[in-house]
Amino acid sequence: MKNLFLICLSLLLVSSCKNEKTSNNNASESKATVYYNGDILTMVGDSPVYAEALVVRDGKIAFVGASDKAMEIAGAGHVMINLDGRTLLPGFIDGHAHFANFAAQAIGAQLLPPPDATAKDIPTIIALLKEWNTLENRALTGWIFGTGFDDSVIEEKRFLTKHDLDQVTTEFPIMITHISGHFAVVNSKGLEKLGITSDTKNPEGGIIRREKGSNEPNGVLEELAAIPYMIGALSPTSDAAALRFFEDGQEMALSFGYTTAQEGRAMQNHELLAKMADSGKLKLDAISYIDYLFVDKYMDSKWNSKNYTNHYRIGGMKVTLDGSPQGRTAWRTQPYLILPDGAAKDYAGYPAIPKDDDLTAIYEKAFKNNWQTLTHANGDAAIDQMIRTLKPLTVKYGNEDRRFTLIHGQYIREDQLDAIKDLNVIASLFPLHTFYWGDWHKQIIGDSLGNKISPTRTALNKGIKLTIHTDAPVALPNLMRVVWTAVSRTSRSGAIIGETERLTPYEALKAITDWSAYAHFEQETKGTLEADKLADLVILDKNPLKVDVDAIKDIQVIETIKEGTTVYKK
Numbered sequence: 001m002k003n004l005f006l007i008c009l010s011l012l013l014v015s016s017c018k019n020e021k022t023s024n025n026n027a028s029e030s031k032a033t034v035y036y037n038g039d040i041l042t043m044v045g046d047s048p049v050y051a052e053a054l055v056v057r058d059g060k061i062a063f064v065g066a067s068d069k070a071m072e073i074a075g076a077g078h079v080m081i082n083l084d085g086r087t088l089l090p091g092f093i094d095g096h097a098h099f100a101n102f103a104a105q106a107i108g109a110q111l112l113p114p115p116d117a118t119a120k121d122i123p124t125i126i127a128l129l130k131e132w133n134t135l136e137n138r139a140l141t142g143w144i145f146g147t148g149f150d151d152s153v154i155e156e157k158r159f160l161t162k163h164d165l166d167q168v169t170t171e172f173p174i175m176i177t178h179i180s181g182h183f184a185v186v187n188s189k190g191l192e193k194l195g196i197t198s199d200t201k202n203p204e205g206g207i208i209r210r211e212k213g214s215n216e217p218n219g220v221l222e223e224l225a226a227i228p229y230m231i232g233a234l235s236p237t238s239d240a241a242a243l244r245f246f247e248d249g250q251e252m253a254l255s256f257g258y259t260t261a262q263e264g265r266a267m268q269n270h271e272l273l274a275k276m277a278d279s280g281k282l283k284l285d286a287i288s289y290i291d292y293l294f295v296d297k298y299m300d301s302k303w304n305s306k307n308y309t310n311h312y313r314i315g316g317m318k319v320t321l322d323g324s325p326q327g328r329t330a331w332r333t334q335p336y337l338i339l340p341d342g343a344a345k346d347y348a349g350y351p352a353i354p355k356d357d358d359l360t361a362i363y364e365k366a367f368k369n370n371w372q373t374l375t376h377a378n379g380d381a382a383i384d385q386m387i388r389t390l391k392p393l394t395v396k397y398g399n400e401d402r403r404f405t406l407i408h409g410q411y412i413r414e415d416q417l418d419a420i421k422d423l424n425v426i427a428s429l430f431p432l433h434t435f436y437w438g439d440w441h442k443q444i445i446g447d448s449l450g451n452k453i454s455p456t457r458t459a460l461n462k463g464i465k466l467t468i469h470t471d472a473p474v475a476l477p478n479l480m481r482v483v484w485t486a487v488s489r490t491s492r493s494g495a496i497i498g499e500t501e502r503l504t505p506y507e508a509l510k511a512i513t514d515w516s517a518y519a520h521f522e523q524e525t526k527g528t529l530e531a532d533k534l535a536d537l538v539i540l541d542k543n544p545l546k547v548d549v550d551a552i553k554d555i556q557v558i559e560t561i562k563e564g565t566t567v568y569k570k
Contacts, residue, residue, distance in 0.1 A: 032074040038083025059563035091259025091536030093516035095467030099261035100269035102249030105473035109146030121155040162219025180324035184226040205352040254568035259536035263288040277312035289318040316372030322382035330378035367397040438491035451498040483508040484553035537561040
């Protein structure tokens with residue numbers, strides 16, 4: 001069948017060349033590109049549908065279907081792209097990530113533990129930071145920095161402190177960020193630069209950890225004691241540095257098949273993305289959700305639109321209600337079984353916005369302005385707060401097609417899934433946790449509850465609209481690993497974390513294409529391979545639906561195509 005198809009294509013190509021002068025196509029019409037001889041997986045519908053060929057013209061998909069019709073549509077002078085058995089899919093749309101921060105992962109000292117990098121223990125982290133400590137690197141932000149350390153995985157099973165980082169240097173400030181994105185550790189020079197002393201009080205929604213028996217900061221900063229400082233320390237200090245940051249981060253995204261990237265909590269970094277858009281540097285679409293503290297500053301601008309300007313737009317607002325479950329700052333209704341250092345026996349995490357009235361006012365602003373809103377909530381107490389504050393507002397203002405989205409929801413209860421279904425809230429869940437921290441979850445909240453993290457199957461069965469995500473740079477923005485974890489739910493130790501919550505490979509692919517396009521109000525232009533949609537495409541070396549489950553994580557992106565133009569090639 002394949003040989004017959006190739007013969008037909010050759011004959012049709014010759015015919016199209018012979019008839020070029022008499023073609024019915026308008027002479028001014030641009031040349032088409034035809035993709036063929038591979039698994040062209042359209043992602044249309046509830047089960048896999050393959051096409052023989054796909055035609056692209058003027059940045060859009062002109063046709064998907066049978067080869068003879070494709071050749072007719074392509075017309076004279078078209079370009080033939082032989083997929084050579086590889087797989088063509090719609091370009092990937094991560095359900096939730098922090099695109100503006102990809103650069104920190106691409107450029108900074110790489111402190112992720114195996115298998116993503118080599119930071120298996122504290123001596124290795126110190127050595128990596130020493131190696132990174134060069135004049136050229138320090139000039140980028142004024143700091144020595146690295147990302148991705150994970151206290152739950154490194155051999156010592158503890159946070160680093162200023163004393164560890166002082167072994168790298170006491171001359172220059174150092175900041176390393178936790179894999180969750182919710183903690184930072186700084187050295188003594190870093191504390192001095194930030195102005196944090198024994199007299200500095202904890203901010204609301206954050207904690208400055210102290211030396212045992214004193215108020216002296218030990219270098220560990222939690223949540224809102226860390227995040228505002230992280231933005232500053234990891235921001236480039238010159239135009240040249242900003243361009244390098246942006247280009248390295250964008251290249252990382254493209255190498256993993258992104259054609260649309262989300263900046264899921266934009267603060268001042270919105271300005272960098274807007275600047276790059278204005279200067280024509282964006283090769284993919286980037287959509288920002290502005291942190292609620294910055295909406296008055298940024299929402300009243302040309303970027304707040306359903307349409308892209310130079311590949312950039314603001315999609316709505318972001319609200320964060322608690323912290324990280326693996327860092328034990330997620331706000332729960334039950335205490336953690338293993339407590340952070342110095343925590344009381346009833347410690348169950350804590351809220352980022354303690355007063356419901358304050359949260360109601362934030363949400364009400366979104367309802368009044370018709371802003372789509374993403375809500376970060378991991379612990380069930382935080383999700384309770386989201387539900388009880390949203391519910392009366394949906395009655396007051398109506399809830400038609402707002403596409404409010406719960407981000408992460410690691411510890412969501414089944415009754416809460418029912419509640420968000422009633423509220424028409426999309427669930428963007430995070431099954432990467434099953435591999436990276438599944439074993440740890442079962443220790444800190446118990447075996448039974450640990451098996452229920454990221455309940456993707458239950459959510460789908462209840463009819464909740466679903467996406468899955470990397471939350472990069474929390475982990476590498478590797479969407480094939482996201483698909484694998486959603487399908488396998490296998491931990492680092494090889495344990496199965498909630499077998500009944502597994503997705504099929506096709507469902508997992510839907511969650512990073514079709515369903516994620518819907519979650520961004522972009523289902524009319526993206527997410528499936530259909531005529532008149534944007535030619536946002538990704539070519540994989542293997543078909544995720546035709547390999548063993550464990551092989552999915554090793555699938556490589558061969559090429560990323562944005563609106564018909566190749567923007568990455570392996």
